[in-house]
Amino acid sequence: MMKYLSDMNWWKQLSLNALTLLTALLAALTVAKVHIDWFTSDTINAIAQFIVAFGTFFVGSLAGIINTYITERSKKKAKEVAEKYAQEQAEAAAAKVAKAKEVLATTAENPETTPSTEGPVAETNITVQ
Known part of the structure; x- marks a missing residue:
């Protein structure tokens, strides 16, 4: 959704669709002999221009907010996560x-319990006295 809202062509297409819809409504009302003083082709063009202007304002404001606040917060959160991960890794290594x-x-205290390094099975010499 965000990729559409930040695309000016999307806003232009939206205004064109609104312009088409309102023009068709004006034509239908004219054929039906219903006349509304403020609903003219000039009003329809003004609405379409307003949609494009709102889209430009929205995209510019949204980009400013994202670059100023959200990006800073995301960078801070990512830094905290990275530092926590590094600390956990260091603690795990220290525990090992x-x-x-x-x-x-x-x-070193009990040399008898030291595992043998000779082959798979170590031989034990037990002498009975």
């Missing part, structure tokens, strides 16, 4: 490092 240090500290 802390867990690795904890595992190393545990294995």
